[in-house]
Amino acid sequence: MKHFLSVVFLFISLTITQAQFQKDYPYRGVPFTKVKLDDKFWLPKLEINRTVTIPWSFQKSKETGRIKNFEQAVARKGKFCTIYPFDDSDIYKIIEGASYSLHVKYDAKLDTYIDSLITLIGKAQEPDGYLYTIRTMGDTTHSWIGKVRYEKEHELSHELYNMGHFYEAAAAHYLATNKRNMLDIAIKNADHLLTVFGPGKKAVAPGHQVIEIGLGKLYRVTGNQKYLDLSKFFIDCRGQRKYEKKTGDKEATVWQTGAYWQDNIPVTQQTEALGHSVRAGYLYAGMADVAAMTNNLEYLSALNKIWDNAFGKKTYITGGLGQAGNWEGFGPDYELSNHSAYCETCAAISSVYWNHRMFMAYGDSKYIDILERTLYNGLISGIGLDGKTFNYENPMEYNFQQGKLSGENKRSPWFGCSCCPTNICRLMPSIPGYVYAQKDNAVYINLFMSNTTTLEVMPKENVSFSQNTEYPWNGVVTVGVEPANKKGLKFPLMVRIPGWARGEAFPTDLYRYTSTNSMGLPKISINGQTFEYKLENGYAVIDRAWKKGDKLTMNLPMEVKQVVANEKVKDNIGKIAIERGPLVYCAEYVDNNGLTSNLVVPENQTFQAEFQTDMLNGVMTLKGTANALNIENNASVSTKTQPLILIPYYARSNRGSGEMRVWFPTRIKNLEIITE
Known part of the structure; x- marks a missing residue:
């Protein structure tokens, strides 16, 4: 019972119980601390994060001088040890992830170390x-x-950005440990901000958003309305600054107009995802929080328009965001280049935050469809299977061009800008918090992974739920329902039917399958008897009187499907991508005679799914055939049919550096002869 409050508050999608919090999201996510995982796919990944990634990140922070920066701040003298002023935030993000992990599995040594860092921060x-x-x-x-x-x-000082991450970490630490040492530092800083910023004081649109989310979390923990008001104030400052336009190339426009910071026009007038994609995702998540807690319909209207643009015209098939490396952000509509795709890991994390909040606002499965796609593909591709090597960028292909590999298809143990590794530290332990949600007496099952949880479905009426599945490799999901009431309990269970299982590749027209689902809607049975359900916002509605021992079984069709992009995506005309279930697949050089850029994949071929236990920590591979283009002696061209082996995109770049491809041409249209 001593952690009851932390169970209530720890994750952003928590249930608010204080009387003063009358407004909030209508759909409430179940905190990850209430969901006990026993899942063969996710649990090992969370354990690696706890035992490898978090300790590794603390170690690298010490080696690179991030911790020394705080020591020098305590001494009030020294030369900054690292590269970027936002490097302070890396420590905060690791502490946040470590605090989540402490709550799930207590570690006295880690607890003591975190306290030592908090003491150091307090002195700084x-x-x-x-x-x-x-x-x-x-x-x-x-x-x-x-x-x-x-x-x-x-612009770039990141003073408020650092504090946004600090507030998130402080809230997590307090609610995980019931200790106020970090929270008190956060409150002291927030109270300082209130003396500097606000109506009649300094007005500024933070150069890198996240303070908006952090202030929202601080408000939830403390109940201090001023923190929520300050979050809204920062959001409303956008679009007020006049930027000096200078001559330069067209790419400079994003800087010259303020769009890089989403500061070109007021947020309520924005209709397009522009600028730096991580900044944007954090802004939209913060806007959603403020909208939910203040009933701001103007924010919600703008968010709907921006979401339609981002996921209707500017998202990669992996869920990745950010087409342009020059500003780590969004490019023009439908410009989704494969080789130059940026898809920063942090942008995937910000997308998960944003889409989960959109679900909590509207209860529509399309937001969870995007969240799931991002989680299984564009996000966990950022962390190596060893837990201590990372990808900052996540392109759709790597090719040899003039003898050199386009991009570095090799994971790094750290980066000069290591926002992505430390962001992974805090995201991974929170994943169970996306599985369930509640609204009134309805329980929503959003994601599929083996777990158990107990929820209060009605006042003083608890129900235990269990999931048993081998998802994403197998589509059978069994849900156990155990009401505490011996007489049973009537309530609706809302089970998400993923878009991919309904023949819908993407919730917009950006991507579609080349063929419809041949099996129709997935079958659901209750205690072995087929249940005819209605579909509501992408959810199977199962409203019945549940009794102890009831079992719901859903069989999601794990067909291998070919995907084509909207014809306006010029880079993918005449190309297909391959999916199975929630996973996007790719070809990697290791499995395909050393190259992937020479592969032509015929349409409508049959792939064989085969689970390889000794490959990449166990993955389902897809085996088919491809026509390989060969150039002999720089003079003649021929093709030959060869086996094609595909692996899940998330597992790429764990076996060395070489070519990789997600989108495949289906035929040879023409060849270009070049001279060097």
Whole structure:
């Protein structure tokens, strides 16, 4: 019972119980702390995060000087040890992930180490609450930070960005441990911000969003309305600054108009996903929080339009966001280049946050469809199977061009900008929190993984649920329902029927399957008897009186399907991608005679699914055939049929550096002869 409050509050999709919190999301996500995983796919990944990724990230933070920055801030002297002023946030994100892990599985040594870091951070905080190591140690030479506090906050100083991540970590730590040491530092800083920013004070649109989310979490924990008001104030500051336009190439437009920071027009007038994709995703998630807690319909209207643009015209098949590497962000509509796809891992994380909030606002499965696609493909591709190597970018292909590999298809143990590894630290333990949701007395099953949970479905009426499945390799999902009431309990169970299982590749017309689902809607049975269900917003509605021992079984059709992109996506004309269940597949050089850029995959061929226990920690491979284009002696061209082996996209780049491809041409249309 001592962690009851943390169960209530720990994750953003928590249930608010205080009387003063009257407004919130109508659909409430079940906190991950209430969901006990026993899943062969996800549990090993969460354990690797707990035992490898988090300790590794703390170690690299010490080696690279991130922790020393705080030590020098305590001494009030020194030269900044790392590259970017936002490096402070890496420590905060690791602490957040470690706090989540502490709650799931207590570790006294980790608890003590976190406390030592919090003590260090507290000493680095200035008397008035300001916390920013590079300025506090007296090093003001960095071009990003300005000569005085917050001078360049609207651009690149990241002072508020750091604090946004700090508030998220402080809330997680407090609710996981019931200790106030980190929370008190956060409150002191937030109270400092209230003396600087607000109506009649300094007005600024933060250069990198996340303070908006952090203030929302701080509000949830403390009940201080001023924190929520400040979050809204920062959001409403967007579109007020006048940017100086300069001459330059067309790519400079995103900088010259403020669009890079989503600061070109007020948020309520925005209709398009523009600029830096991580900043954008965090902004939209923060807007959704404020909209839910203040009933702001203007925010919700803008978010709907932006969502339609982002996921109708600017998303990769893996769920990845960000076409343009120059500004790590969104490009023009339908410009989804495969070789230059940026798809930053942090952008995938921000998309998960945003889409989960959109689900909590509307209860539509399309948001979970995007979340699931992102989670299984574009997000976990960012972490190596060893738990300590990472991808910052996640392109759709790597090719040899003039003897060199386009892009570095090799995972790194760390980066100069290591926002992605530390973001993974905090995202992974929270994954069970996306499985269930509730609205009134209805229970929603959003994701499929083996687990158990007990929920209060009605006042003083608890029901235990269990899932047993080998998803994503197998489509059979068995749900056990156990009401505590011996007489049973009548309530609706809402089971998501994934878009891919309904013949819908994507919830917009950006992608579609070349053939419809040959098996129709998935079959659902209750205690062995077929149940005829109605579909509502993508959910099978099963409204009945449930009794102890009831078993629901759903069989999702695991067909191998070919995907084509909207014809406006020029880079994918005449190409197909291959999916099975929620997974996008790719060809990697290791399995395909050393190359993938020379493969032509005939349409409508049959793939054989085969699980390989000794490959990439166990994966379902797809085996078919391809026509391989061969150039002999730089003079003649021929093709030959060869086996084609595909692996899940998330498992790529774990066996060395070489070619990889997601989209395959289906025929040879013409060849270009080039001279060097």
